[in-house]
Amino acid sequence: MVALHVGILSFNSCFPCLPHSRLLRLRFTKRKLFPVAAMDEDPIREWILSEGKATQITKISSIGGGCINLASRYDTDAGSFFVKTNRSIGPSMFEGEALGLGAMYETRTIRVPRPFKVGPLPTGGSYIIMEFIEFGASRGNQSVLGRKLAEMHKAGKSERGFGFDVDNTIGSTPQINTWTSDWIEFYGKHRLGYQLKLALNQYGDSSIYQKGQRLVKNMAPLFENIVIEPCLLHGDLWSGNISSDKNGEPVILDPACYYGHSEAEFGMSWCAGFGGSFYDAYFKVMPKQPGFEKRRDLYLLYHYLNHYNLFGSGYRSSAMSIIDDYLRMLNV
Numbered sequence: 001m002v003a004l005h006v007g008i009l010s011f012n013s014c015f016p017c018l019p020h021s022r023l024l025r026l027r028f029t030k031r032k033l034f035p036v037a038a039m040d041e042d043p044i045r046e047w048i049l050s051e052g053k054a055t056q057i058t059k060i061s062s063i064g065g066g067c068i069n070l071a072s073r074y075d076t077d078a079g080s081f082f083v084k085t086n087r088s089i090g091p092s093m094f095e096g097e098a099l100g101l102g103a104m105y106e107t108r109t110i111r112v113p114r115p116f117k118v119g120p121l122p123t124g125g126s127y128i129i130m131e132f133i134e135f136g137a138s139r140g141n142q143s144v145l146g147r148k149l150a151e152m153h154k155a156g157k158s159e160r161g162f163g164f165d166v167d168n169t170i171g172s173t174p175q176i177n178t179w180t181s182d183w184i185e186f187y188g189k190h191r192l193g194y195q196l197k198l199a200l201n202q203y204g205d206s207s208i209y210q211k212g213q214r215l216v217k218n219m220a221p222l223f224e225n226i227v228i229e230p231c232l233l234h235g236d237l238w239s240g241n242i243s244s245d246k247n248g249e250p251v252i253l254d255p256a257c258y259y260g261h262s263e264a265e266f267g268m269s270w271c272a273g274f275g276g277s278f279y280d281a282y283f284k285v286m287p288k289q290p291g292f293e294k295r296r297d298l299y300l301l302y303h304y305l306n307h308y309n310l311f312g313s314g315y316r317s318s319a320m321s322i323i324d325d326y327l328r329m330l331n332v
């Protein structure tokens, strides 16, 4: 198969009986019909065998676990690569993932797979190639995870405010990351407001929409007496996206990165199993801010609303009771 990537020679080996002139004609026709030349027909192989510095792909095996994309391991003489493909969605989703992984990788704090390449598949859809990580058996040490996550929050700073260079997705829901200088405005509009609008459009749920918007307009007192600096967040930190490498070092995967309030990172904590040692280690590096406890549910709310929008009414009551509690607490 490697030979397929070296143009006329490889063609020759596939059609050994054709006279040279016929071969050239065939090659020409093929190029005309398919502007993407043979070398580009499998851009994943092409990248691995060029910039990936491999001369041979020895094995390709599929990896289960993900819900949205097809995942594979490519073993080569230059090591292993992790590849995800999506047959219907264009490269923008993986570009968002690669930018997020790249930003986290650059902080040199917590381990994340290094992203290598994103592109379109010639048959439609897209792919991402990244560093393959050999996972260990355990979930890793909670206090190391807490410390390294806090180190990432501390190191990942933004000069453009809250947001990210591209929009990305949370699950399969679009996540809008328009740069905004004010956190309360960003969280109200692009996080809670976006999900509330989705619930209104999707389910006609005007009750949750109206109450939720009332909370958005009146939530400023929850942020009194704190300075909120934009920190690089993983954005979708739940147990399915947390692992450890074979040395027991924590690894975080599959991000929905943006620069936001550090506390928003705990919005998926209801599915993350963070224990006391995790939080103790985290707060040693990123001290707990006044009012942390009273904002906790506000950050869960975004993800409960997203689950309501993705998976239906089972999550509505959790979202609604958070909104009702805040409206009562704020007396609005």
Ligand SMILES: Nc1ncnc2c1ncn2[C@@H]1O[C@H](COP(=O)(O)OP(=O)(O)OP(=O)(O)O)[C@@H](O)[C@H]1O
Pocket: 063, 064, 065, 066, 067, 068, 069, 070, 071, 082, 084, 113, 130, 131, 132, 133, 134, 171, 240, 253, 254
């Ligand atoms: N860099 C990597 N190296 C090795 N294995 C990986 C790597 N990244 C992810 N995996 C494995 O592949 C599986 C699928 O990856 P991932 O969860 O990113 O897929 P996805 O379909 O994009 O995500 P999801 O459906 O969970 O949103 C994971 O459960 C994990 O076990």
